[in-house]
Amino acid sequence: MVGVVVLLAAVAVSAHEIGTTHVAVTFPQDGTYRVEIVTDPSSLLDKLEAAAREPRSGASQVDDLRERLRRHAALIPRRVTLAFDDVRMDPAMRIDVAQSASLGGVPGATLILTGPRPSGAGTLTWSYGWTFASYALRVQTRAVGEPATQWLEGGDTSTPVSLAALPPPISRLQLALRYLALGFTHILPKGLDHVLFVLGVFLLSRRWKPILMQVSAFTIAHSITLALSIYGVVSLSPSIVEPLIALSIAYIAVENLVLSDMRPWRIGLVFAFGLLHGLGFAGALRDVGLPRSEFVTALIGFNAGVELGQLAVISAAFLAVGYWYGNRIWYRRRIVMPASACIACMGVFWTVQRLHFG
Amino acid sequence: MTHVTHPLKRALSLTALLALGGTAVAAHDMWIEPSGYRPVIGRTVGFRLRVGQDFQGDPLPRDPNLIQQFIAVDGTTTTQVVGRDGADPAGLMRVAARGLLVVGYHSKPSPVVLPATKFNTYLSEEGLDAIAALRAKKGETNAEARETFVRCAKSLLLAGPPYAAQQDRVLGLPLEFVADRNPYMVTAGQGLGVRLLYRDQPLAGALVVALNQRDPMARIAARSDKAGHVTLKLTEAGPWLIKAVHMIPAPAGSDSQWASYWASLTFELADATPQAIPSSSPGAR
Numbered sequence: 001m002v003g004v005v006v007l008l009a010a011v012a013v014s015a016h017e018i019g020t021t022h023v024a025v026t027f028p029q030d031g032t033y034r035v036e037i038v039t040d041p042s043s044l045l046d047k048l049e050a051a052a053r054e055p056r057s058g059a060s061q062v063d064d065l066r067e068r069l070r071r072h073a074a075l076i077p078r079r080v081t082l083a084f085d086d087v088r089m090d091p092a093m094r095i096d097v098a099q100s101a102s103l104g105g106v107p108g109a110t111l112i113l114t115g116p117r118p119s120g121a122g123t124l125t126w127s128y129g130w131t132f133a134s135y136a137l138r139v140q141t142r143a144v145g146e147p148a149t150q151w152l153e154g155g156d157t158s159t160p161v162s163l164a165a166l167p168p169p170i171s172r173l174q175l176a177l178r179y180l181a182l183g184f185t186h187i188l189p190k191g192l193d194h195v196l197f198v199l200g201v202f203l204l205s206r207r208w209k210p211i212l213m214q215v216s217a218f219t220i221a222h223s224i225t226l227a228l229s230i231y232g233v234v235s236l237s238p239s240i241v242e243p244l245i246a247l248s249i250a251y252i253a254v255e256n257l258v259l260s261d262m263r264p265w266r267i268g269l270v271f272a273f274g275l276l277h278g279l280g281f282a283g284a285l286r287d288v289g290l291p292r293s294e295f296v297t298a299l300i301g302f303n304a305g306v307e308l309g310q311l312a313v314i315s316a317a318f319l320a321v322g323y324w325y326g327n328r329i330w331y332r333r334r335i336v337m338p339a340s341a342c343i344a345c346m347g348v349f350w351t352v353q354r355l356h357f358g
Numbered sequence: 359m360t361h362v363t364h365p366l367k368r369a370l371s372l373t374a375l376l377a378l379g380g381t382a383v384a385a386h387d388m389w390i391e392p393s394g395y396r397p398v399i400g401r402t403v404g405f406r407l408r409v410g411q412d413f414q415g416d417p418l419p420r421d422p423n424l425i426q427q428f429i430a431v432d433g434t435t436t437t438q439v440v441g442r443d444g445a446d447p448a449g450l451m452r453v454a455a456r457g458l459l460v461v462g463y464h465s466k467p468s469p470v471v472l473p474a475t476k477f478n479t480y481l482s483e484e485g486l487d488a489i490a491a492l493r494a495k496k497g498e499t500n501a502e503a504r505e506t507f508v509r510c511a512k513s514l515l516l517a518g519p520p521y522a523a524q525q526d527r528v529l530g531l532p533l534e535f536v537a538d539r540n541p542y543m544v545t546a547g548q549g550l551g552v553r554l555l556y557r558d559q560p561l562a563g564a565l566v567v568a569l570n571q572r573d574p575m576a577r578i579a580a581r582s583d584k585a586g587h588v589t590l591k592l593t594e595a596g597p598w599l600i601k602a603v604h605m606i607p608a609p610a611g612s613d614s615q616w617a618s619y620w621a622s623l624t625f626e627l628a629d630a631t632p633q634a635i636p637s638s639s640p641g642a643r
Contacts, residue, residue, distance in 0.1 A: 016386055017409050017424065017468070017509075019416040020446060040446070046414045056571060106446065132386050132410035133418065154416070 016153060019133025024147070025124065026140045030291040031169025033089075033117045035082060037128065041065040041097045041109035044130055048072035062107045066097035069109060079129030081157070082113065084121035091115040117169065123160035130154070143167045175294050176301040183305020186284050188312055193245060193350060194277060196343045198313045200252035201270065203336045203343075206326040210262040214270045215310065221274025222281060223303050229282035230290065230299055241279045243354040248273040250347025256340035260332060281306055385480040386411050387601050388418070388620055390461055390513035395597065395626035397453045399517050404447030405430075405439060405461055407511070413574040413599050420448035426508075427464040431527060432517075433457040456518030458540060462529040465509040469614060477503040484603040485565025485581070489616065492607070498615075505616040506608065508532055514625040516542040532557060533604050533619035541625040546595040553586045554621065556604055560586025564602045570627075571597040595629040 021039040028034060042060060045068055049056050052072055059065050073095055082089045091113035100108025126137055131154035138147040142165045150158050170178070187194050201214045228234045252273070255266070281302070290298050318326075325331050386409050393404035405428075408415025420441040428439040428448075432455045439449035439461065453459065472480070478499065481490045493499050510531040516524070520542035528536055538551035554561045561582060568578040568590045580588040582602075592598060600623040608614040 017388070017418045017421070019409065020419055021416065040417045043408075043410070043414065043416045050412065050414055050574070131416045132414070133416040 016132070016134050018151075019131055019135060019154075021128075021131040021133065021135040021154075022138070023126070023128060023135060024138045024140075025126070027117060027163075027166055027169075028291050029167075029170050030175060030294045031117055031119070032114055032291075033082075033091075035091065035111075035113040035126075037111040037113070038100075039109050039111070039131060041069060041107050044109055045069055045072070047130055048075050051075050051078070060107075062097050062099060065107055065109070066095070069095050069097060076111070076130065079127075079155070080113070081125070081127040083125040084118045084163075085123055086125065087118065089115055119169070121163055123162055125158055125160050126152075127157040128152070128154065139163075141165055172294060172297055175291065176297050179288075179298040179301030180305040180308070182285075182288055183281075183302040183307075184309045184312075185305075186281065186302075187306055187309025191309070193249060194280075194310070195313050196346055197245075197249045197252060197273070197277065198310045199317055200249060200256060200340065200343050202314050202317050202322070203256050203340055204252075204259070204266070205261055206322065206331065210266075211314065213262075213267055215314065217267050217271040218274040218277070219307055219310075221271045222278030222306070225275045225278030226281045226285070226303055226306075227299060229279050230285060230295075234279070236279050238280075238283050241276060241283070243351050244276050245273075245280050246347050246350035246354050248276055248347075250344050250351060253340040253342075253344035253347060256336060257344065385476075385484065385603075387413075387415075387599070387622060388465075388509045388511055389413075389415065389599050389601070389622040389624050390463055390511045391415065391597075391624065392461070392513055392515050393447060395513075395515050395624075397459070397515055397517050399453050399456055402450055402452050403459075403515065405441075405449035405451070405463075405513070406447040407449075407463060413569045413571045413597075417446035418448060419444045419446045424465045424468070425463070426466045427462065427531070429462050429529065431460045431462075431529065433524075439463075453515075453517045457516070457521075458524040458526065458542070459515040459517060460527055460529060461513040461515065462531055462534075463509065463511040464531045467506040467508050467617070469504070469506045472503050472505065474500045474502055477505075481605075484605075485579075486603060486605050488563075489605045503616060504614045505605075505618055506612070506614045507618045507620060510534055510619055510621045512621070512623045514541055514623070516540075528555065528558065530558065531621070533561070533602070533621040535600055535602070535621055535623035537623065537625070541598075542628065544592065545628055547591070547593060549589045549591045551587060551589045552600060552623065554582045554588070554602055555586060556619065560584070561602075561604060562586060564604055566590070566600060566602045568592065568598060568600045570594045571599070592627055595627045597624060597626045599624050 021037065024036045026034050042065065045059060045065060046056055048069070049072070052075060057068060059068050073093060076093065082091060092115060094112045095109065097107050097109045100106065124139060134151055134153055137150045137152055137158055139161045141148045141161060141163060148161055152158055201218065202211055204210060225234065285302050321335055325335060388407065388409045391406045391408045393406065397403040407418035409418050410416055420443050422443050430437045430439050430451050434455065437451060439451055441447065441449045478490065510533045512529065512531065512535060514526060514537065520540055522540060522543055524540045526537040528534065534555045536553045536555060538553070541550055544550050552566070554564055554566060562584045564582045566580055566582055566588045570576065570593070572594060578590050580590060582588050590600065602621050603618055605616055605618040608617045
């Protein structure tokens with residue numbers, strides 16, 4: 001409804017009818033800018049082909065449109081201006097064409113312009129001349145809240161948009177620490193399932209070596225799948241990953257009940273379970289969002305945070321029970337067995353829950 | 359090359375870049391671009407509304423608040439063109455009968471305020487010399503202009519084979535082109551006569567421009583005669599857009615100073631050499 005009201009209000013002030021183009025400018029925290037132009041690919045291609053003095057192809061299929069638009073991409077900056085404090089930028093550009101649900105299933109083109117935001121930039125000025133209809137320019141001028149909106153004619157230059165209220169970009173170290181904290185809190189306190197898995201690993205043996213070997217195997221494994229999944233090399237639906245993670249918790253705990261020390265296969269299993277948990281971490285990291293320009297920093301920070309969270313769980317467990325009672329004759333009977341049984345129950349419960357209600 | 363640029367120089371170069379960045383003319387045309395000019399009977403055809411220049415347009419999604427009239431007339435029936443609000447194509451219709459399909463879109467008036475230079479350029483581009491003269495007489499040439507504009511777009515589609523008996527018809531749009539004969543009987547290089555009607559009366563002296571989508575920069579222009587008539591020699595095959603703008607002083611009591619009407623007519627000229635008129639009549643099959 002708000003959209004309709006905005007559209008109606010705009011009709012009164014714009015010289016032409018409102019088309020289907022939208023432009024959104026955002027400022028990721030890594031100190032870059034990102035301009036997203038959503039527009040009709042066929043009409044953009046018509047104009048590009050005319051500008052290139054080529055005959056009109058009339059392309060209408062998604063793949064054909066994408067390929068032809070990319071071929072003419074070098075012409076696009078001719079009618080696009082992005083300036084900070086009147087200094088024109090030279091952004092990197094990506095073009096994609098996909099079936100757009102918001103356009104009723106017809107192909108939609110997305111142009112993404114990115115680059116570093118000049119430090120201390122006070123205003124932004126924009127013009128886009130590849131549409132002849134009116135369109136909305138939305139600029140994120142604050143960390144939170146509604147963007148500043150201007151209705152523009154194709155080719156018209158916006159009035160300068162003040163960026164004074166934008167938070168300053170953060171440094172790489174700050175970014176790494178932020179993702180470290182996100183990784184840590186994903187385990188403590190948010191990741192009870194991961195906590196129980198780590199406790200299961202801890203409870204198997206009172207000796208340091210098996211714990212260290214299991215934790216290392218788990219860490220290496222989840223680092224591998226976290227990275228591969230974030231880079232899109234592997235992917236597995238959460239509807240499969242999440243019940244399997246729950247099942248891995250149950251398994252580890254059950255093994256604790258029947259075995260009193262590490263068997264050779266345990267390391268392999270923990271490694272395999274680590275691969276699964278890594279996929280789960282990747283899902284969480286994707287929900288948080290990764291800055292494009294500091295991808296690796298954020299990935300390493302998050303992974304390190306997850307690691308610290310796990311070590312914190314083990315340290316806490318050691319200080320709470322292992323240190324005091326680890327050498328008692330009743331440690332296994334009164335601590336390991338009941339705790340493992342509880343963890344196993346939880347694991348089974350989650351498995352069923354995630355299979356049926358996930 | 360120096361890394362320090364004088365702020366003024368920077369600003370000047372930016373202004374130049376911005377000026378070059380946009381190539382838009384002062385005012386834009388609006389027309390109907392069907393998903394196909396030769397639809398198949400029984401299939402759905404989309405009526406896409408386009409706004410732009412040089413026959414290169416941007417989609418206008420269906421806006422129920424702008425539609426005054428959106429109809430399609432075939433040999434026997436008048437159909438209200440339906441569509442999904444906010445969608446492109448703005449109109450959809452299942453083609454039921456063979457013959458010429460006459461589609462008309464008539465918008466509600468939209469107000470606009472244009473700065474003097476833009477308005478004057480637009481008057482000159484659209485051949486509205488009388489209005490420019492009127493502004494000069496009133497000493498308003500350098501004043502901004504308040505205008506309401508109405509779109510009157512029309513498109514001719516053909517289902518099945520063409521016949522001379524298939525005729526364009528008057529839909530009653532405020533400003534409307536009516537083709538003298540079935541354009542699907544015309545081939546490249548031939549002339550097509552059109553009449554321009556304003557409120558059902560011939561409009562004389564209007565600048566009528568025809569553009570071919572395959573070569574839109576080669577435009578053909580003529581002024582309508584006393585009968586509102588022009589004959590345009592349509593040099594090429596492919597989709598054609600014929601357009602004209604009419605402007606009058608806005609009626610007293612209106613917030614605007616001027617009221618404009620934008621007529622367009624689209625159709626497609628066959629590639630082939632002149633087609634023989636089939637011996638059978640449309641009703642025979």
